[in-house]
Amino acid sequence: MEREGGRPAAVVAVVTEPRFTQRYREYLEKQKLLDRRHRVEKMPDGTVALPVLGETLPEQHLQELRDRLAPGGTCIVTQLLDPVPSKKAQGCSPAQRLCLEVSRWAEARGVTWSPELEADLPRSWQRHGDLLLLSEDCFQAKRWKNLEPELWETVASALGVRRVAKRGRVSPDGTRTPAVSLLLGDHGWVEHVDNGIRYKFDVTQCMFSFGNITEKLRVASLPCAGEVLVDLYAGIGYFTLPFLVHAGVTFVHACEWNPHAVVALRKNLDINGVADRCRIHFGDNRQLKLSNIADRVNLGLIPSSEEGWPIACQVLRRDAGGILHIHQNVESYPGKNLQPPGSSEMEKEHRSYPQQIITNQCTNGATRDSRRRMLSAATKPEWQRWAESAETRIATLLQQVHGTPWKTQILHIQPVKSYAPHVDHIVLDLECRPCPLVG
Numbered sequence: 001m002e003r004e005g006g007r008p009a010a011v012v013a014v015v016t017e018p019r020f021t022q023r024y025r026e027y028l029e030k031q032k033l034l035d036r037r038h039r040v041e042k043m044p045d046g047t048v049a050l051p052v053l054g055e056t057l058p059e060q061h062l063q064e065l066r067d068r069l070a071p072g073g074t075c076i077v078t079q080l081l082d083p084v085p086s087k088k089a090q091g092c093s094p095a096q097r098l099c100l101e102v103s104r105w106a107e108a109r110g111v112t113w114s115p116e117l118e119a120d121l122p123r124s125w126q127r128h129g130d131l132l133l134l135s136e137d138c139f140q141a142k143r144w145k146n147l148e149p150e151l152w153e154t155v156a157s158a159l160g161v162r163r164v165a166k167r168g169r170v171s172p173d174g175t176r177t178p179a180v181s182l183l184l185g186d187h188g189w190v191e192h193v194d195n196g197i198r199y200k201f202d203v204t205q206c207m208f209s210f211g212n213i214t215e216k217l218r219v220a221s222l223p224c225a226g227e228v229l230v231d232l233y234a235g236i237g238y239f240t241l242p243f244l245v246h247a248g249v250t251f252v253h254a255c256e257w258n259p260h261a262v263v264a265l266r267k268n269l270d271i272n273g274v275a276d277r278c279r280i281h282f283g284d285n286r287q288l289k290l291s292n293i294a295d296r297v298n299l300g301l302i303p304s305s306e307e308g309w310p311i312a313c314q315v316l317r318r319d320a321g322g323i324l325h326i327h328q329n330v331e332s333y334p335g336k337n338l339q340p341p342g343s344s345e346m347e348k349e350h351r352s353y354p355q356q357i358i359t360n361q362c363t364n365g366a367t368r369d370s371r372r373r374m375l376s377a378a379t380k381p382e383w384q385r386w387a388e389s390a391e392t393r394i395a396t397l398l399q400q401v402h403g404t405p406w407k408t409q410i411l412h413i414q415p416v417k418s419y420a421p422h423v424d425h426i427v428l429d430l431e432c433r434p435c436p437l438v439g
Helices: 018-030 059-069 094-107 115-119 142-147 150-159 210-220 240-245 259-271 306-315 345-350 368-374 381-402
Strands: 011-016 048-051 076-080 126-128 131-134 163-170 178-184 189-194 197-202 228-231 251-256 278-282 296-299 322-331 406-420 423-434
Touching: 011 018, 011 059, 018 048, 018 059, 048 076, 094 115, 094 150, 126 189, 131 150, 142 150, 150 163, 150 178, 197 240, 197 259, 210 240, 210 406, 228 240, 240 251, 240 259, 251 259, 259 278, 296 306, 306 322, 306 381, 322 381, 322 406, 381 406, 381 423
Parallel strands: 131 163, 228 251, 228 296, 251 278, 296 322
Antiparallel strands: 011 048, 011 076, 126 131, 163 178, 189 197, 322 423, 406 423
C-alpha cells in the first residue's frame, strides 16, 4: 500500500505495553481487526503498536481492551506514518494483496467471504498514473453495491492509487465512446507517455489502446519529411502525434467527430509542441471538403475503415498519388473462406460501373504472384486475400474519383494485435499512383 510518490500510506494502530501484546493480538484476530499486512512495531517509549484494519478502532473494542483484557494498561489509538510491510505482504502479488485487503475489510463489516466473491475480484487492470481502470468483468456481484463507496477506497488503498474507474462496453455510437464509470475521484483525466509522446485524455470519454503501440512505433519510423498527411480517424492523436513528432510530416489534417476526443487532441498537440503543424477538422469525415492535398492517408478505424475509403482517394494528390495505411480486423477461422469480392455494399455499388474496373498496374507493374512472394512468410492467407480485395476496390474508387486510371501496389501488411480469437487487427500499406497519360 503506497501513497503517491511511493511512500507507504499511514495505517491505524492500537498501542499497549509489551506484556499485553499477545492478548491484544488474539482479540484483534478473533474480531478480524488485525492488519496482517504490516508488522507490529515497537515504539520509542517501549510500548507496542498493533496495526488494525479500517480508519479507526471502534470505541466498543477500545473499551473491551481497556476494561477486560488489560485493565490499568495503556490503550490508545495512533497512526503509523511509515508502517513496515509484513513478510507475508512483501511476498504478495498486487492481485493477492487486493484480495487480502478487500476480504478482511469486508469481513470486518459483517460480510461472509466466499469463493464467489473472491472469483469476482479483478486479476488485471490498467493503471494510468494515480487512476486504476478496472475491466467490466469484475465486482459484478450484488453484494458489492451495499459496500460502496468505501469499497473503492479500500481497492485504491490496496493498490496505491487515488482514483478508481470501471470499464463497460464501448458504445456503438460511431464515436467509440467508452462506457467508463468513475467510482472514486472527481475527474477522469490522465496522462500516458508512449515513445516520448504525451497523451492526455479523459478515460470516461475517450479510448486508449495499449495494443496499438507497435503500429505507433512503426509509423513514427517512416520517412515522411516534407509530406502532408490526412488522418481520417484522429481520436486523441494516437497516430497523428507519432507522424508529427517523430516521422517528420510537414502538416497533418486531423479528422475527428467525437467532441471529447477533439478537446484531448487539442491539448495533446499543444503539450507536444506541434499545434502549429496540424489543423483539426471536427465532424463527419465523409463530408470533408479537402481534395488533392495528401501524400499519405491514415485510416486507423477498426473493425473497418471502408466508409472512409472514398474520401481517402479524394484527398490524395492527383499529380503524384501517395500511400494509404488501411486498418482492418480480418477473420482467420480455420476452414472459413474470406468474404468473396463483390459481397459488400461498397463492392455491389462498384459493380454498377464495370467499365471503370481496372487492373492493379498500368504497364510493367508487378503481378500479384510476384508481390505475394515479396510479402513476409508470416502473412496469413486470409490477410493476403483481404488485402488484394481491398486493393481492387481502392483502384476502382480512384478511377471513379479522379476520372483517370491509377496503379496500386501492396507494399506491406502489418499485424498490430489479436483483436479476438481468430480475428487479427492488421494494417495494409497501399501505394496509389496515377498512370502516366499516353500520347
